[in-house]
Amino acid sequence: MKVSGALTTGFLIAGIAVVGWVWMDRMRASRMSSVTAVQGRGAGLLRPDDAALVALGEKVYARACANCHGANLEGQAGWRNRRGLAPAHDESGHTWHHPDYLLVQFVRDGTVRIGGTMPAFGGTLSERDILAVLSFIKSRWPARIREAHDSINARAGGRG
Numbered sequence: 001m002k003v004s005g006a007l008t009t010g011f012l013i014a015g016i017a018v019v020g021w022v023w024m025d026r027m028r029a030s031r032m033s034s035v036t037a038v039q040g041r042g043a044g045l046l047r048p049d050d051a052a053l054v055a056l057g058e059k060v061y062a063r064a065c066a067n068c069h070g071a072n073l074e075g076q077a078g079w080r081n082r083r084g085l086a087p088a089h090d091e092s093g094h095t096w097h098h099p100d101y102l103l104v105q106f107v108r109d110g111t112v113r114i115g116g117t118m119p120a121f122g123g124t125l126s127e128r129d130i131l132a133v134l135s136f137i138k139s140r141w142p143a144r145i146r147e148a149h150d151s152i153n154a155r156a157g158g159r160g
């Protein structure tokens with residue numbers, strides 16, 4: 001009698017421990033996913049996985065950007081060695097070094113006002129067009145560059 005009573009108590013304690021452990025693990029998991037959800041929101045304005053937006057961006061790019069930045073995002077020949085030439089938008093360029101909000105500003109305001117040669121598109125492209133063309137550009141980067149750019153956005157304080 002005594003032995004089986006001790007056994008029952010033992011099983012009970014073990015059962016409570018397992019339930020408690022599973023419960024704590026669940027709590028931890030749900031806290032983690034809410035953190036990543038917040039980071040996800042701060043991680044940027046561009047949506048390189050949105051197929052419709054990327055398709056629109058590809059059209060905008062061909063029409064408005066390719067003549068300078070190259071049909072394959074390769075930049076103007078010799079852009080590395082001479083100022084004023086349009087740089088590459090692929091992984092070899094420095095577009096991905098900038099957080100989303102700066103890229104949007106770049107396209108909207110251009111650099112003519114600050115002495116560069118990149119035209120401003122704020123008057124001819126809608127905000128959706130601008131987000132689309134930059135999302136298209138990001139969709140062409142390899143996964144490791146996209147991840148690096150996500151981190152740059154996160155460091156920019158969620159301003160995207």
Ligand code: HEC
Pocket residue numbers: 060061064065066067068069083084085086087093094095096098103106107111112115116117118119121133134
């Ligand atoms: C007339 C040529 C020209 C056209 C057209 C043009 N760009 Fe540019 N772009 C430039 C130049 C040149 C620079 C480098 C900055 C400078 O020298 O002023 C630049 C820089 C940029 C940058 C910053 C890149 C970096 O590495 O910092 C982005 C982003 C950009 N362009 C996006 C676009 C997009 C998107 C389009 C199309 C909507 C476009 N550009 C059309 C010439 C052009």
